[in-house]
Amino acid sequence: MDFIIGATLKAVKHLYNTDLFAGDINLQETRKEFEGQVTIVTFPFTKFSKKSPEQTGNEIGAYLQNELKEVAGFNVIKGFLNISLSDDYWLKELYIEILPDDFAVFKPSGKKVMVEYSSPNTNKPLHLGHVRNNLLGFSVAQILSAAGYDVVKTNLVNDRGIHICKSMLAWQRFGNGETPETSGLKGDHLVGKYYVLFDREYKVQIEALKASGQTEDEAKKNAPLIREAQEMLQKWEAGDEEVKSLWKTMNSWVYAGFAETYKKLGVSFDKFYYESNTYILGKDIIEEGLQKGVFFRKADNSVWIDLTADGLDEKLVLRSDGTSVYMTQDLGTAQLKYNDFHMDKSIYVVGNEQDYHFKVLFLILQKLGKTWAKGLYHLSYGMVDLPSGKMKSREGTVVDADDLMDEMDKTAKKQTDEAGKVEGFGEEEKQHLYHIIGMGALKYFLLKVDPKKRLLFDPNESVDFQGHTGPFIQYTHARIRSVLSRVDGLDSNKATEYNQLAPEERDLIVSLTQFPEIIKVAAEGYSPAVVANYVYELAKIYNKFYHEKSILQAEDEAAKQFRLQLSAAAGKVINKAMALLGIEVPERM
RNA sequence: GGUCCCAUAGCUCAGCUGGAUAGAGCAACAGAUUUCUAAUCUGUAGGUCUUAGGUUCGAAUCCUAAUGGGAUCACCA
Structure with missing residues (x-):
């Protein structure tokens, strides 16, 4: 334009x-x-x-x-x-811009961007909150890649700390040697079971101590279980063989479980970082900050930064005993990532409860004079709430990722079978279709909403399959493929004889021309929702066209060939746009 | 208490750097299939864009304040 x-x-x-x-x-x-x-x-x-x-x-x-x-x-x-x-203009758009293979393909920008997402703790399975995180991160990576960036997807795994020790201790105490093999439980669920068990026993001990006259705070500190967990953490840090060995074993169970969940979810990573390797980092940055006068040391030997001039508080960056806090690690890890990849931008996909942390982290790096700090961005997304409020893992109100996906597959199967959509499908093709549709519904539901907004999810109300949904768009694609499959080949010469556009045809071309701009806007705003809403509009426009204009029974051969070309173009764009959301589209459904 | 985020139809959401009579889907009601897939399409109904000021030729959009909701302000991560 x-x-x-x-x-x-x-x-x-x-x-x-x-x-x-x-x-x-x-x-x-x-x-x-x-x-x-x-x-x-x-x-x-x-x-x-x-x-x-x-x-x-x-x-x-x-x-x-x-x-x-x-x-x-x-x-x-x-x-x-x-x-x-003029129609002539729109037809040229179709033939010269939209139909060629390089439509909406951006030239490599020569810029590298890192997208860090998922970043789970290894003490329990993934839940709905992680699902939003993973889908967002993966989709943003796809979008940035489509926009011409060289993208590195990373996962910073929190594989150490007191929470892991809790699971380990409970397993040691109550597990009787249970393994994923002996129990038939998925590894992450097995470890999560002991995390919950720890908490239950811990609470019993707290109550007992309170009954014997201790205050709540005292009881929480003095309960034998928590003390043992802390001891275990110290042993871990000291490199105790037995503890390390158990840690490795249990983490390996969790990783096997996560791998399965990631696979079902359709997300992947190029690089894993582990906090067990990165938690010691950052101390040299503390030294650097002290020398530059950005940090200062208090009498008790703790190190701080004063951010009051920036409207923030004083922030601790190193404990008085010289050990790291979260901020120390993140400073070190940021430097490590930059040293590894020298990326121009680095996106942290992390929930908005950590807004303050990232504000401080980025500000500190800027104050330290890191030139790359300006490329850091916190993609802050809203929490997923249930009708009952927040999800709480200890109260069992979390929506488990694996359960949720299974549920989606089941619902998809039910809906699909009822609609009689799978006649002539092989068993494998059927299962694949159920999964594509179930995941399409779930992913679209989570991605169509602006990332920064909180999201309400009602597990009792199944995700819709009609209207503004993933399956609606998938269905549109299947319709297109079905029409195209009924002809032997496309005759583009014949198609160009058609030169008077109906409104439905023009609307469709107009919508298609917008796709490259949509990618750009979505990439700039790190927003899959932009793509999601666009592809829905496109599908709606196509369905309207499909309803109004006969393709195979068109008034003449030129009209037929033209509409086939137009359909092929719409199908391709729907496919590509959905791929940016990490959603597969079926050939038939 | 300080700081940050959010508020649009009964419900879930769009609405780009200010522009026309604020749009979709779900739910409700009424229709469309001898014709390429009805998970579709068409129509009806549904709104004081939380409130009050301000800026502007023009505000859902920008500014200020209030109200309601959420987050955060740990020598936790």
Whole structure:
């Protein structure tokens, strides 16, 4: 649409002798109820045209129609100049832009970006919150890659700490040597079981101590189980063979479980970082900060940064005993990642409860003079809430990721079988379809919402399969593939004989042309929701076209071939857009 | 208490850097299939864009305040 902006600048110069910049021209899609495809808002021009909005619009419209062969006509309503572009123009868009294989393929930008997501703790299985995180991270990585970035997907696994020791201790105490093999439990679930068990026993001990006269705080500190867990952590840090061995074993169970969940979820990583390796990092950065005078040491030997001038607080960066806190590790890990990849941007996909942490982290790195700090970005997403409120792992109100996915598959199977969609399918193809649809419904449900907004999920109300949903879009794709499968081949020469567009056809081309811009906007805003909402609109427009225009029984061969080309283009864009969301589309359903 | 985020139809959400009569889906109601897949399409109904000020030719959008909801302010991660 740059040519319209350029011509409008010329029009304004010619008619009103005024110089504007491209950014001064407000170009938008014409609303459905008016004639035309692009609209120029001409209110701002009246300042120098010294004429009414209508007159100004008419003058510019006439100029554009005269200058540009693509402009077939225009109409003016108040300060809106609605421009109709010629069928010839839209057909060229279809044949020259949309249909070629390089449509919406961005040239490599030469920039590298890291997307860190998932970042689970290894003491319990993944839940719905992780699912949102994983889907967001994976989708953002796909989108950035489509936008021309070289993307590195990383997962920083929190594989050490007191919470892991809790699971280990409970297993040691109550496990009787139970393994995933002997129990038939998925490894992460098995370890999670002992985490819950620890907490239950711990609570019993707390109550007992309280009954014997201790305060809540005292009891929490003095309970034998927590003391033993802390001892275990110290042993771990000291490199105790037995503890390390148990730690390795139990973590390996968890990793096997996670791998399965990630696979089902359809996400992947290029690089894993483990906190057991990175938690010691960051101390040299503390030293560096002290030397630069960015940090200061208190009398008790703890190290701090004063951020009060930036409207924040004083923040501890190293404990008085010289050990790391979360911030220390993250400072060190940020440096490590940069040393490893020298990326231009680094995206942290982490929930919004850590907004403050990342604000501080980035600010510290800037103060330390790290040039790469300006490329850091916290993709802060909202919590997933249940109707009952927050999910709490200890209270058993979490929605488990594996259970959820199984549930989705089951619902998909039920819906699909009821609709009689799988006649002639082989068993394997059926199972695959159920999974694609179930995951399509779930992923779309979670990704269509703006990442930064909190999300309400009601496990009792199954995710919809109709309307503004993943399966609706998948169905549209299957319809397209079905039509295309009924012809032997496409005759693009014949198609070009068709040159008078119906509104439904034009709308579809208009929508298709927007795809590259959508990728760009989604990449800039790190927002899969942009893509999700776009592809839904596109599918709706296609269904309308499909309903109104017969393809295989078209009025003549040219119309048929043209509509086949158009359908093929729509199918390709739907497929690509859904892939950006990590959603597969079926050939038939 | 300080700081940050959010508030649009009964429900779940769109609404781009300010622009036309604020849009979808679900739920409700009424229709469409001798024709390429009805997980579709068409229509009806549903709104004080939380409230009050302000900026502007023009505000759901920007600013200020209030109200309601959430997060955070650990020598936890």
